[in-house]
Amino acid sequence: MNWPPHDSGIPRSAPLDLGESLTHIQTLSGGRKGSRLVGLPHLVRRGLQRLQLSLAAGVDRASPVSIALAMTVVLSAYFVLLPGVDLAVSGLFHDTQAGFAAASDPALRALRKSSSWVLGLTLLGLIVLAVRGWWTGWREARRALFLISGLALASGVVVNGVFKSMWGRARPIQIEAFGGEADFTRAWQVTDQCLSNCSFVSGEASSAAWIAAVAVVMTPQPWRAILIPAAFAYAAALSFNRLLFGGHFLSDIVLSWAITALVLCLLHRLMLHCPVAARRARRRRRARHGPVPALA
Numbered sequence: 001m002n003w004p005p006h007d008s009g010i011p012r013s014a015p016l017d018l019g020e021s022l023t024h025i026q027t028l029s030g031g032r033k034g035s036r037l038v039g040l041p042h043l044v045r046r047g048l049q050r051l052q053l054s055l056a057a058g059v060d061r062a063s064p065v066s067i068a069l070a071m072t073v074v075l076s077a078y079f080v081l082l083p084g085v086d087l088a089v090s091g092l093f094h095d096t097q098a099g100f101a102a103a104s105d106p107a108l109r110a111l112r113k114s115s116s117w118v119l120g121l122t123l124l125g126l127i128v129l130a131v132r133g134w135w136t137g138w139r140e141a142r143r144a145l146f147l148i149s150g151l152a153l154a155s156g157v158v159v160n161g162v163f164k165s166m167w168g169r170a171r172p173i174q175i176e177a178f179g180g181e182a183d184f185t186r187a188w189q190v191t192d193q194c195l196s197n198c199s200f201v202s203g204e205a206s207s208a209a210w211i212a213a214v215a216v217v218m219t220p221q222p223w224r225a226i227l228i229p230a231a232f233a234y235a236a237a238l239s240f241n242r243l244l245f246g247g248h249f250l251s252d253i254v255l256s257w258a259i260t261a262l263v264l265c266l267l268h269r270l271m272l273h274c275p276v277a278a279r280r281a282r283r284r285r286r287a288r289h290g291p292v293p294a295l296a
Contacts, residue, residue: 063265063269064265064268064269065262065265065266065269067265068258068261068262068264068265069262071258071261071262072255072258072259072261072262075251075254075255075258076187076188076255076258079186079187079188079250079251079254079255080186080187080188083184083186083187085250085251086172086184086186086187086249086250086251087177087184089243089249089250090172090178090243090246090249090250091177091178093243093244093246094172094178094246099173099178099179099246100172100173100178100244100245100246102244102245103244103245103246108241108244108245111237111238111241112204112238112241112245115204115207115208115238118211118234119207119210119211122211122214123148123151126144126147126148126214126218127144127148129141129143129144130144130145130148142271142272143217143218143272144218145271146217146267146268146271146272147210147213147214147217147218149267149271150210150213150263150264150267150268151207151210153263153267154206154209154210154259154260154263154264154267155203155206155207155210155260158259158260158263159201159202159203159206159256159259159260160203160206163200163201163259164197164198164199164200164201164203165196165198166190167188167189167190167191167198167200168185168190168191168192168193168194168195168198169185169187169189169191169193169194169198169199169200169252170182170183170184170185170191170193170194170198170199171194171198171199171246171247171248171249172199172246172247172248172249173245173246173247174193174194174199175193178246182194186251187200187249187251187252187255188200199247199248199249199252200249200251200252200255201251201252201253201255201256201259202239202242202247202248202252202253202256203256204238204239204242205238205239205242205248205252205253205256205257205260206256206257206259206260207238208234208235208236208238208239209235209239209256209257209260209261210260210264211231211234211235211238212228212231212232212235213260213261213264214231215227215228215230215231215232216228216231219231239253239256239257240253
């Protein structure tokens with residue numbers, strides 16, 4: 001996920017020349033400090049306007065959305081064509097006598113438990129920023145609302161609500177190759193080897209990827225060189241910890257990051273990029289045509 005510095009709110013590679021057909025779209029930026037309480041019909045209209053703008057502007061091949069989509073497709077093809085990679089990688093951490101012994105390691109268990117605190121405190125901080133933004137500054141609140149919505153949509157709905165509930169892939173610790181009773185199935189294969197809370201894809205890896213996204217979007221410029229690498233290292237440790245425990249295959253973790261990145265990039269385009277693009281289109285229109293003369 002390669003978003004630009006948070007003060008701009010728009011990807012550098014996204015197309016900015018939206019053409020004459022978009023100049024009639026009203027400014028969608030929430031930079032006004034007036035009343036924030038708007039009705040549901042108004043919110044729906046604004047959402048539809050953003051979607052219209054996003055579709056009309058197109059998606060550049062170098063945009064975050066295109067990169068995330070390409071990454072998801074390439075990684076999916078790799079694991080579908082080479083399913084043995086999952087078995088080989090999980091086998092590195094499995095012992096025929098002790099099973100997945102790392103699951104009992106106190107340090108690794110503590111690392112996994114820490115994710116609940118980090119995720120909860122991060123979410124609480126974003127909620128505070130979103131609420132405070134209604135009075136102090138809408139730009140900060142919009143970034144916080146984007147991340148809160150991203151957690152709900154990517155980790156909550158897409159990963160846990162759709163994939164983990166419907167794909168039915170058994171976890172490594174549940175399959176016959178590692179002492180269980182279920183059959184191994186490759187990535188993206190819908191099966192009945194698991195009934196609920198299944199392996200494809202990793203919910204904890206999705207939440208970890210979201211934590212990394214928070215660092216990218218919200219970290220002030222002076223701290224970015226330190227905090228962003230630290231956040232990615234922590235998120236990677238949380239994600240691959242599940243591999244050591246026998247809780248997920250490599251493809252579950254990697255594809256969870258890719259899918260989460262894709263959802264966040266799409267949401268970023270609609271919630272943060274489109275309002276800025278609409279405002280710039282309106283400014284270009286005013287620059288070309290000048291102010292409207294007053295009626296005599």
